[in-house]
Amino acid sequence: xxxxxxxxxxxxxxxxxxxxxxxxxxxxxxxxxxxxxxxxxxxxxxxxxxxxxxxxxxxxxxxxxxxxxxxxxxxxxxxxxxxxxxxxxxxxxxxxxxxxxxxxxxxxxxxxxxxxxxxxxxxxxxxxxxxxxxxxxxxxxxxxxxxxxxxxxxxxxxxxxxxxxxxxxxxxxxxxxxxxxxxxxxxxxxxxxxxxxxxxxxxxxxxxxxxxxxxxxxxxxxxxxxxxxxxxxxxxxxxxx
Amino acid sequence: xxxxxxxxxxxxxxxxxxxxxxxxxxxxxxxxxxxxxxxxxxxxxxxxxxxxxxxxxxxxxxxxxxxxxxxxxxxxxxxxxxxxxxxxxxxxxxxxxxxxxxxxxxxxxxxxxxxxxxxxxxxxxxxxxxxxxxxxxxxxxxxxxxxxxxxxxxxxxxxxxxxxxxxxxxxxxxxxxxxxxxxxxxxxxxxxxxxxxxxxxxxxxxxxxxxxxxxxxxxxxxxxxxxxxxxxxxxxxxxxx
Numbered sequence: 475x476x477x478x479x480x481x482x483x484x485x486x487x488x489x490x491x492x493x494x495x496x497x498x499x500x501x502x503x504x505x506x507x508x509x510x511x512x513x514x515x516x517x518x519x520x521x522x523x524x525x526x527x528x529x530x531x532x533x534x535x536x537x538x539x540x541x542x543x544x545x546x547x548x549x550x551x552x553x554x555x556x557x558x559x560x561x562x563x564x565x566x567x568x569x570x571x572x573x574x575x576x577x578x579x580x581x582x583x584x585x586x587x588x589x590x591x592x593x594x595x596x597x598x599x600x601x602x603x604x605x606x607x608x609x610x611x612x613x614x615x616x617x618x619x620x621x622x623x624x625x626x627x628x629x630x631x632x633x634x635x636x637x638x639x640x641x642x643x644x645x646x647x648x649x650x651x652x653x654x655x656x657x658x659x660x661x662x663x664x665x666x667x668x669x670x671x672x673x674x675x676x677x678x679x680x681x682x683x684x685x686x687x688x689x690x691x692x693x694x695x696x697x698x699x700x701x702x703x704x705x706x707x708x709x710x711x712x713x714x715x
Numbered sequence: 716x717x718x719x720x721x722x723x724x725x726x727x728x729x730x731x732x733x734x735x736x737x738x739x740x741x742x743x744x745x746x747x748x749x750x751x752x753x754x755x756x757x758x759x760x761x762x763x764x765x766x767x768x769x770x771x772x773x774x775x776x777x778x779x780x781x782x783x784x785x786x787x788x789x790x791x792x793x794x795x796x797x798x799x800x801x802x803x804x805x806x807x808x809x810x811x812x813x814x815x816x817x818x819x820x821x822x823x824x825x826x827x828x829x830x831x832x833x834x835x836x837x838x839x840x841x842x843x844x845x846x847x848x849x850x851x852x853x854x855x856x857x858x859x860x861x862x863x864x865x866x867x868x869x870x871x872x873x874x875x876x877x878x879x880x881x882x883x884x885x886x887x888x889x890x891x892x893x894x895x896x897x898x899x900x901x902x903x904x905x906x907x908x909x910x911x912x913x914x915x916x917x918x919x920x921x922x923x924x925x926x927x928x929x930x931x932x933x934x935x936x937x938x939x940x941x942x943x944x945x946x947x948x949x950x951x952x953x954x955x956x
Contacts, residue, residue, distance in 0.1 A: 488851050497746070501841045505741040578850060578857040587854030590918075590932035598851035600742045600924070602841045609819060610729050610839035613828030616819035620861035620889065648861065677831075683841070691831035 484561035486589045487513065488569045488576040490601020491527050493708065494684040498530055501602040501683050507531045509599070513568040515541045515560040517585050524570045545569075545581050554588055561594050573708075575603045579623060579653070604710045605651055608679035611689035612649070614714035619649035625662075636669055643674070643715050650713040659704035662711065667698045670713070677712040680704050725802035727830045728754065729810045729817040731842020732768050734949065735925040739771055742843040742924050748772045750840070754809040756782045756801040758826050765811045786810075786822050795829055802835050814949075816844045820864060820894070845951045846892055849920035852930035853890070855955035860890035866903075877910055884915070884956050891954040900945035903952065908939045911954070918953040921945050 489510060492501050510531050518524035521542050528535050543557040561567055569576045569585060575598075576582035589596050605621050620642070626632045639650040654662045659680075666676055672695035679689040686707055692700065730751060733742050751772050759765035762783050769776050784798040802808055810817045810826060816839075817823035830837050846862050861883065867873045880891040895903045900921075907917055913936035920930040927948055933941065 499744055500746040501744055503740055503742055503744055505738070575847060575851055575857075577852075577854070578847065580857070582851075583854055583857050586852065587932070590854045596852045596854070596930055597928070598848040598923075598930070600841065600843045600848070603844075603847055606816060606819065606844055606847050607839040607841070610816055610823075611818075611827065611837045613818070613824055613831045613837070616816075616821070616824050617864040618862065621859065622889075623858040648863075682839075687838070689837055689839070691828070 482564045483594060484515075484564055484566040485595040485597055486558075486561065486567050486569060486586065488582065488586070488596065488598045490575045490599060490603070491523075491570055491573050493573050493602050493604060493682055496683060496685070503600050506599050506601065510568060511535060513566050514539065515543075515565050516568045516570055517543045517545050517557050517582070518570045519546050519572045519581060520544070523572055527570060545585055547581060549581070549584075551584075554584055557585060558589060558592060558594060561589070561592075575601055578603060578605065579621070602683050604679065604682040604708065607682045608677065608689065608710040608712055609649065609651065611679055611682075612677035612691055612712045612714070614649040614675070614677060614691075614712055615647050616649070618647055619651060621651040623653060625652055625654070633669065636666075639713060640670065640674070643713060647715075652711050654709065654711065656708060657705055659707075659709050660702070663697060663702065663704070666711070666713075667694055670694045672698070673715070675714050677714075678702070678704060678709060679712065680709040681707040682710070723805045724835060725756075725805055725807040726836040726838055727799075727802065727808050727810060727827065729823065729827070729837065729839045731816045731840060731844070732764075732811055732814050734814050734843050734845060734923055737924060737926070744841050747840050747842065751809060752776060754807050755780065756784075756806050757809045757811055758784045758786050758798050758823075759811045760787050760813045760822060761785070764813055768811060786826055788822060790822070790825075792825075795825055798826060799830060799833060799835060802830070802833075816842055819844060819846065820862070843924050845920065845923040845949065848923045849918065849930065849951040849953055850890065850892065852920055853918035853932055853953045853955070855890040855916070855918060855932075855953055856888050857890070859888055860892060862892040864894060866893055866895070874910065877907075880954060881911065881915070884954060888956075893952050895950065895952065897949060898946055900948075900950045901943070904938060904943065904945070907952070907954075908935055911935045913939070914956070916955050918955075919943070919945060919950060920953065921950040922948040923951070 677691040918932040
């Protein structure tokens with residue numbers, strides 16, 4: 475690729491989205507908002523929520539002049555390359571997920587991987603991540619940690635996974651992080667209370683950056699005695715010793 | 716603890732710090748800056764750089780009226796509890812690290828852990844994390860990933876660790892993330908080129924949010940042929956298949 479061409483290739487900007495309905499200036503740098511106003515092509519997980527986010531960034535954005543491509547779990551692999559075409563016409567592309575950071579626990583990673591293969595410059599931007607903020611607030615080891623997404627649903631695979639997490643906490647001092655669907659949060663905590671050693675520490679980080687934010691680290695023994703209800707809030711779970 | 720007392724206990728705010736000398740509005744929400752102006756007690760990794768950061772947030776902050784506690788690798792465990800005393804006098808406490816997010820790959824985690832044990836509310840704030848931004852930009856799996864800090868120095872332990880990472884990439888589809896001291900970055904890439912399969916993907920994410928930002932994903936085969944020099948920039952390394 476010559477320098478001439480390079481100058482004319484658009485870039486991919488990865489825009490984090492607030493985790494809830496609060497003030498966007500609490501969770502996004504003003505730079506992101508200045509930047510997003512100049513982008514005309516977007517790859518989004520959900521068009522409706524992306525439009526709402528853009529309107530929140532700046533009410534004067536003319537949504538009807540923008541191009542949207544949908545990238546979610548239903549997108550066919552063969553439909554992804556065309557989403558990058560605008561970059562080769564010199565247009566910057568914005569990637570917007572439903573909530574949080576694009577490409578972290580969401581489908582955006584596919585388009586970033588393709589952009590990397592095609593030599594398109596990728597620019598991640600700062601924004602809220604419940605994984606990272608949960609880890610910061612937990613007091614657990616931030617020098618070594620692993621995020622595993624959802625635990626397996628099958629009971630025996632799930633039990634084996636928890637055992638493996640316990641081993642990695644003890645042998646590698648690696649903080650273990652995972653998520654669950656809100657309506658199953660309470661049941662998960664009960665399950666952790668019965669299957670983990672009572673001295674192990676569990677941090678439950680709920681509604682991060684939201685009005686009901688609560689980040690609580692307790693031993694399993696203390697969680698057993700605690701009253702809680704996390705069945706309606708997005709929550710992240712962290713384990714350590 | 717009664718509600719009365721709860722109202723009067725200060726909180727611990729975790730303030731991320733820019734990774735380099737650029738505009739703070741590019742990497743921090745304006746909310747953080749509004750918040751930091753009202754805090755009078757700080758736990759910091761390095762007083763000089765914390766003062767510089769505070770002055771950058773707002774030149775009118777009167778640094779001499781603030782209380783600073785230093786928390787770094789030389790701090791004795793027994794000296795940490797007193798740093799939380801101001802919270803019990805109703806004062807909020809700000810935690811500021813050298814660069815990036817407090818408690819992620821830095822000593823801040825100790826004071827957060829103690830705050831959690833003492834029931835003090837911990838509030839993580841949004842800011843730049845080279846780990847998370849490197850992962851976003853890599854195109855690698857963001858549903859499962861592990862950060863391991865520095866690789867072991869000892870040659871055979873180090874080789875074993877790389878083998879284990881390779882296994883976790885293949886069996887668990889877990890992205891592997893680690894760091895190195897800048898002057899050793901080039902040597903590390905050469906080492907990865909000789910010890911990893913040529914089809915494996917290595918992302919080198921350097922000077923994140925800085926003027927020389929570069930996030931490049933290539934196969935080991937392609938890194939072998941590439942010219943590079945990362946010896947002067949903070950860099951993060953990611954592996955995936």
